[in-house]
Amino acid sequence: MLFLAWRQLMARKKQTFLILLGISFGTLLFVSISGVQLGMRAYMSEQLLNNTAHVLISGDENDIDPIEVRTRFYGEDSVVKWISPPAGKRAEARLQNYQGWYQLLATDPNVIDFSPRLSTNALLSNGEFTASVGLTGTLPERHARISSVERYIKQGSWQALKGGANNIILGSKAAKNLGVQLDDYVGVSSGARAPKPFKVVGIVHFGNDQIDESIAFAHLKNVQTLTRSPGRVSAIAVALTDIDDAPAVADLWQLLSTDKVEDWQEANKMFMEMIKVQDFTRYFITTAILIVAAFGIYNVLTIMINQKKREIAILRAIGYGPNRIVELILYQGLILGIAGGVLGIALGYSMSVWIASIDFGFEIGGRNNLWVSFDWKIYATAFATANVASIIASYLPAWEASRMTPMEIIRSD
Numbered sequence: 001m002l003f004l005a006w007r008q009l010m011a012r013k014k015q016t017f018l019i020l021l022g023i024s025f026g027t028l029l030f031v032s033i034s035g036v037q038l039g040m041r042a043y044m045s046e047q048l049l050n051n052t053a054h055v056l057i058s059g060d061e062n063d064i065d066p067i068e069v070r071t072r073f074y075g076e077d078s079v080v081k082w083i084s085p086p087a088g089k090r091a092e093a094r095l096q097n098y099q100g101w102y103q104l105l106a107t108d109p110n111v112i113d114f115s116p117r118l119s120t121n122a123l124l125s126n127g128e129f130t131a132s133v134g135l136t137g138t139l140p141e142r143h144a145r146i147s148s149v150e151r152y153i154k155q156g157s158w159q160a161l162k163g164g165a166n167n168i169i170l171g172s173k174a175a176k177n178l179g180v181q182l183d184d185y186v187g188v189s190s191g192a193r194a195p196k197p198f199k200v201v202g203i204v205h206f207g208n209d210q211i212d213e214s215i216a217f218a219h220l221k222n223v224q225t226l227t228r229s230p231g232r233v234s235a236i237a238v239a240l241t242d243i244d245d246a247p248a249v250a251d252l253w254q255l256l257s258t259d260k261v262e263d264w265q266e267a268n269k270m271f272m273e274m275i276k277v278q279d280f281t282r283y284f285i286t287t288a289i290l291i292v293a294a295f296g297i298y299n300v301l302t303i304m305i306n307q308k309k310r311e312i313a314i315l316r317a318i319g320y321g322p323n324r325i326v327e328l329i330l331y332q333g334l335i336l337g338i339a340g341g342v343l344g345i346a347l348g349y350s351m352s353v354w355i356a357s358i359d360f361g362f363e364i365g366g367r368n369n370l371w372v373s374f375d376w377k378i379y380a381t382a383f384a385t386a387n388v389a390s391i392i393a394s395y396l397p398a399w400e401a402s403r404m405t406p407m408e409i410i411r412s413d
Helices: 002-010 013-052 066-074 098-107 140-146 158-162 172-178 220-226 243-254 269-307 309-317 322-357 376-402 406-412
Strands: 055-058 111-126 129-138 153-156 167-171 185-189 196-204 215-219 235-240 260-263
Touching (some): 013 376, 098 235, 129 167, 129 220, 140 215, 140 235, 153 158, 215 220, 322 376
Antiparallel strands (some): 055 235, 055 260, 111 129
8 A cells, every 4th residue: 555655646756746845844944943943042041040040039029018008007998198109128138037948948859959149239340440240149069050150161160269268250241341360359349338359260251241241259158248248148049850840849939938939930931921922933934834735735635636536446446445545645645744754854954053053253152153952852843743734634635535436436537
């Protein structure tokens, strides 16, 4: 049956080749577009996870709510007309029970590791040059286990922060703006206090100018000393064994405390919405192309059936039942789907390699090439989609052919 299906396809080589190209083109587009989109998604996700980790536990913002103020001071049923509504914060955001979180996270089997942080705005100075950065105090050995920050160290060493002295790692753009290099000293001040000298032991380069000019890292204790807040922790970044469990884990932990617990998706809603739009666009384009290819398969098989009525009549006369006729036509659709899928995957892979090798002249994550994903799931999805489209498109003409009887075919001729 497979041999007979192949022979019938080869009887109309031109039409078969055009349909094969249609399926291959749809598969090629899916592979190449998915590779670029998922590659850039992986880059963006990594950058976001370096900042938020899988789950970020932070202090309550303590925002002042006018309704709450009215209720507490004037009663629930009172009517108050504010000349200037109360606003701002009651106190600085900080974790209320860091030790309690430490005990919980240390015993939770879902947690790989966690790192306490103290983030503050700092002013760096080097002579007449100044730069405003977000200074993150952390435990370097723990931070390295929950993020990929060590991969982006351009000069120096991330682990150099472990020393007891005042050491700092600067973003590459911040270091350039200050005119400092490795082993130089910069003045670091928080608030109106006099700057303290910190030694530059590393330069980190994420490949994003906005981040690289506004980020700096130091040891947690040094930042606590700088801000005169010993023992204070503003957030805990947590890495889980399975990132997909982050939303459920965050929801569970939120029930245990008044502290703010956010998974990385919740903390980056805009990014997740952008991902949904990209996925919709990718599948829409590919589906449209495969629908066109499916109509081509339907037309070719319908024409072929009309031209091969005598052969179908002979097959029915010698004992081939309706199911065998359906099988014959479906084999042809399957051959087109497999051949088109394989060819499209090969072309898509080649195009992805070519796109990944193009120097675009601007930097993305430390390199001048697009991030392209070669995940096997992309190719498996493309191959399965091509075959499903082919089988669906070939079923209708197969069903129509199976209904033909030898007598009807002879009478129509």
